[in-house]
Amino acid sequence: MSVYIHNCSTISVLDSFEQGILNALDSNSRKLIEPEYRQFIPPALLRRMSKVIRLGVTPGLKMPESNHVKGIIVGTGVGCFDNSIQFSKKYIHGQEGLLSPTDFIQSTDNTIAGQLGLILKNNGYNITWTHKGIAFENALIDAMLLCNEENCTVLVGGVDEHISLFELEHSTHDKWTGEGSSFFILGTQRTNARAKIEACETLAIDNNIENTVNLFLESNKLNKPEIILYGNSFLSATEIPVSVMGINVFNYSAVCGLYLTNPAFAVHLATDIISNQQEAAKHNFTANSILVVNNFNDTDCGFIYLSKP
Amino acid sequence: MSIFVTGMGVISAIGNNVEENLKALLNSKGGINPLTSINRMRKPFIGGQVKLSNNYLLNTFSISDAKTPHRSTLLGLKAAREAWGNRTELNGIRTGIIYGTTIGSIDIDDELLEVLVNSSEKEQKVSYAKIHEPNFGTDFIAKHAGIKNNRFTISTACSTAANSIMTGARMIKAGKLDRVLVGGAECITNYTLNGFDALMLYSNEPCTPFDNQRKGLNLGEGSGFLVLENEKSVSACGSEKLMRLTGWANTCDAYHITASSPEGAGAKLAIEKSLQMASIKPEEIHYINAHGTGTPNNDSSEYAAMHAVFGDDIPDFNSTKSFTGHTLAAAGSIEAIYTILAMQHNAVFPTLNTKVQMEEAKQKPVLELKHKKINKALSNSFGFGGNCTALVFEK
Amino acid sequence: MNELIEELKKEIISALNLDLSPADIDAHAPIFGDGLGLDSIDALELIVLMEKKYGIKLTDQKKAKTIFQSVYTMAEFIHSNRK
Numbered sequence: 065m066s067v068y069i070h071n072c073s074t075i076s077v078l079d080s081f082e083q084g085i086l087n088a089l090d091s092n093s094r095k096l097i098e099p100e101y102r103q104f105i106p107p108a109l110l111r112r113m114s115k116v117i118r119l120g121v122t123p124g125l126k127m128p129e130s131n132h133v134k135g136i137i138v139g140t141g142v143g144c145f146d147n148s149i150q151f152s153k154k155y156i157h158g159q160e161g162l163l164s165p166t167d168f169i170q171s172t173d174n175t176i177a178g179q180l181g182l183i184l185k186n187n188g189y190n191i192t193w194t195h196k197g198i199a200f201e202n203a204l205i206d207a208m209l210l211c212n213e214e215n216c217t218v219l220v221g222g223v224d225e226h227i228s229l230f231e232l233e234h235s236t237h238d239k240w241t242g243e244g245s246s247f248f249i250l251g252t253q254r255t256n257a258r259a260k261i262e263a264c265e266t267l268a269i270d271n272n273i274e275n276t277v278n279l280f281l282e283s284n285k286l287n288k289p290e291i292i293l294y295g296n297s298f299l300s301a302t303e304i305p306v307s308v309m310g311i312n313v314f315n316y317s318a319v320c321g322l323y324l325t326n327p328a329f330a331v332h333l334a335t336d337i338i339s340n341q342q343e344a345a346k347h348n349f350t351a352n353s354i355l356v357v358n359n360f361n362d363t364d365c366g367f368i369y370l371s372k373p
Numbered sequence: 374m375s376i377f378v379t380g381m382g383v384i385s386a387i388g389n390n391v392e393e394n395l396k397a398l399l400n401s402k403g404g405i406n407p408l409t410s411i412n413r414m415r416k417p418f419i420g421g422q423v424k425l426s427n428n429y430l431l432n433t434f435s436i437s438d439a440k441t442p443h444r445s446t447l448l449g450l451k452a453a454r455e456a457w458g459n460r461t462e463l464n465g466i467r468t469g470i471i472y473g474t475t476i477g478s479i480d481i482d483d484e485l486l487e488v489l490v491n492s493s494e495k496e497q498k499v500s501y502a503k504i505h506e507p508n509f510g511t512d513f514i515a516k517h518a519g520i521k522n523n524r525f526t527i528s529t530a531c532s533t534a535a536n537s538i539m540t541g542a543r544m545i546k547a548g549k550l551d552r553v554l555v556g557g558a559e560c561i562t563n564y565t566l567n568g569f570d571a572l573m574l575y576s577n578e579p580c581t582p583f584d585n586q587r588k589g590l591n592l593g594e595g596s597g598f599l600v601l602e603n604e605k606s607v608s609a610c611g612s613e614k615l616m617r618l619t620g621w622a623n624t625c626d627a628y629h630i631t632a633s634s635p636e637g638a639g640a641k642l643a644i645e646k647s648l649q650m651a652s653i654k655p656e657e658i659h660y661i662n663a664h665g666t667g668t669p670n671n672d673s674s675e676y677a678a679m680h681a682v683f684g685d686d687i688p689d690f691n692s693t694k695s696f697t698g699h700t701l702a703a704a705g706s707i708e709a710i711y712t713i714l715a716m717q718h719n720a721v722f723p724t725l726n727t728k729v730q731m732e733e734a735k736q737k738p739v740l741e742l743k744h745k746k747i748n749k750a751l752s753n754s755f756g757f758g759g760n761c762t763a764l765v766f767e768k
Numbered sequence: 769m770n771e772l773i774e775e776l777k778k779e780i781i782s783a784l785n786l787d788l789s790p791a792d793i794d795a796h797a798p799i800f801g802d803g804l805g806l807d808s809i810d811a812l813e814l815i816v817l818m819e820k821k822y823g824i825k826l827t828d829q830k831k832a833k834t835i836f837q838s839v840y841t842m843a844e845f846i847h848s849n850r851k
Contacts, residue, residue, distance in 0.1 A: 108805040111785040155567045162816045168568035173528040178758020181625035190625035194507035195526035202525045
């Protein structure tokens with residue numbers, strides 16, 4: 065059950081929103097580069113949006129294809145937690161009388177997908193997945209199902225904002241807290257596609273990563289990929305390997321930082337590599353098949369296999 | 374391909390298992406009362422509380438995990454175990470779990486929350502991120518059910534569990550799974566009590582769904598789980614076919630972040646699509662378990678949607694939230710189970726406390742227990758963000 | 769009253785997080801619907817504002833709608849009813 069990627073949009077610590085990820089890869093930034101949200105979000109809605117909601121809706125709104133999708137699916141690991149904290153403060157700090165409701169209504173994790181539906185006036189399928197470090201994979205599996213069920217295009221993405229979790233617990237050169245939002249237009253038509261997603265699955269880690277990768281490839285009848293984009297969406301005690309099964313590994317979470325839906329960033333990078341071979345060559349990436357491996361918490365692994373359309 | 378419901382488990386204010394819930398429904402025994410055992414309530418709220426304490430649940434399951442599960446997870450485990458029964462891992466039968474909760478993702482009680490909000494901003498975010506684990510319940514229940522892979526956590530506010538059911542069915546239909554445990558759980562907390570109160574949607578009297586003088590909702594807590602299987606899994610596992618799930622649909626109202634459109638556009642579309650999928654004409658539906666929260670907005674919007682689909686002759690409909698309160702993320706699965714019970718016993722349960730027909734309506738919901746054959750039924754669930762889900766069950 | 773109107777404009781901008789300055793708001797113009805594009809959630813926030821800042825409890829949402837027609841009608845109501 066494969067799908068094609070027609071377009072992608074990412075807000076990240078790179079200048080990806082303007083340039084895509086591959087073209088902006090050389091930047092060393094660790095600070096989110098945000099667009100002018102006003103250009104995309106109606107003011108009446110923007111004024112209520114916390115950071116994660118702005119971050120979540122904007123990439124989708126940038127892509128014109130979003131106006132024709134039959135479904136909007138979002139994966140988020142931590143969701144709208146800032147709104148939750150703000151609302152909790154209001155009643156915990158012993159306020160008498162009425163409570164302001166805005167933070168409460170903005171705090172449900174499906175607010176991002178709901179706001180996208182509202183802004184795009186989209187009456188289609190609208191679901192949010194929240195399984196922490198594999199929330200994006202959950203969302204992608206759902207999106208691939210929907211595309212094939214209804215022979216349509218779907219807007220799907222992953223978004224999470226920065227939480228200082230890692231800085232306080234475990235920080236190294238390659239493992240630091242990031243944030244970002246990556247969204248995709250998926251469809252069943254090959255014409256004008258930038259890449260193809262052959263399969264997406266999550267598996268409990270069976271002995272070790274290599275073994276689990278093998279299980280994934282075998283059960284989905286896939287050949288070994290040419291490169292692996294490997295990262296962590298959460299804390300992991302294991303180092304990211306230099307190669308897996310003899311295949312070169314590129315550490316994507318060292319570029320975008322650790323956040324629960326960062327596999328979405330890797331999928332955009334993989335799409336750029338496959339669709340822009342010239343630019344990819346400058347970074348020593350040339351590949352027609354790429355496997356995104358997400359080691360979440362040393363317990364589960366997310367796999368997303370992309371190929372040339 | 375048929376999707377069969379082969380297991381059910383439920384815990385709510387009106388009973389700790391399926392049998393107790395059924396008995397209460399047949400005897401018009403509602404569970405909405407003044408709330409007790411919730412510390413630091415800002416007001417004397419009423420609601421539908423489950424009668425079992427956390428300690429009781431922990432002891433029943435002999436839970437000694439390092440991390441003490443949140444109440445919503447404990448309720449979820451209770452219902453999941455009833456639904457799952459003695460099922461085990463089976464070679465060749467691909468199994469999964471789809472679960473959701475709203476408040477349960479804030480896996481912390483109010484006392485700890487108080488410490489959190491009084492710490493520094495940075496510490497707050499770290500602590501919150503540590504405890505905000507929407508997937509905790511899913512993984513916890515999966516472990517106890519022996520489900521290793523295909524674990525999904527969904528979050529769409531009040532339509533969550535209905536969407537768990539729907540996506541489970543879709544995965545079976547697409548050939549990705551053979552068997553799936555689907556549901557949701559929720560417990561009552563100050564967070565949600567205060568939230569709905571801030572929206573001026575909380576009634577201090579038992580709710581009266583579809584009543585012209587309705588004043589709002591009451592919250593409830595509980596959990597509902599179903600087991601869905603395909604024919605292959607039913608044969609391999611020797612399961613009993615309880616009901617068929619033949620239609621489903623999820624849509625977005627796209628009108629407002631919380632309120633439903635006056636004409637119930639999203640709801641109407643969801644109902645129509647689910648009937649279309651089941652290849653059923655509106656007049657074939659014998660019973661509707663409405664979302665029916667008892668708020669001015671939901672009930673008139675939902676009525677408008679039902680009227681648009683069914684015309685002046687809406688099938689017998691009720692709101693079982695009048696028994697349990699609004700169980701938020703668990704509502705969709707608890708009410709799916711009540712729909713199946715209604716079909717199994719050919720009985721439309723009453724809508725408690727409702728008396729006066731809505732001005733704009735041509736009929737009231739069913740107010741007294743009514744015995745009739747129910748072969749095909751519809752269950753509605755609507756959530757914040759304009760999320761609308763409809764499920765169709767058939768014998 | 770003029771002072772109250774100016775103060776009220778600032779309070780409304782703050783409570784509703786509007787990207788406007790007081791000078792942008794016409795005191796007599798309707799603020800709901802087409803006016804400033806406010807909705808039912810804003811109405812609730814204004815009810816909270818009335819209670820917290822001016823000590824006026826509004827329990828009837830329909831009555832509140834009439835009071836909230838414009839900044840001027842709000843100011844008038846506050847002037848007559850504040851504690």
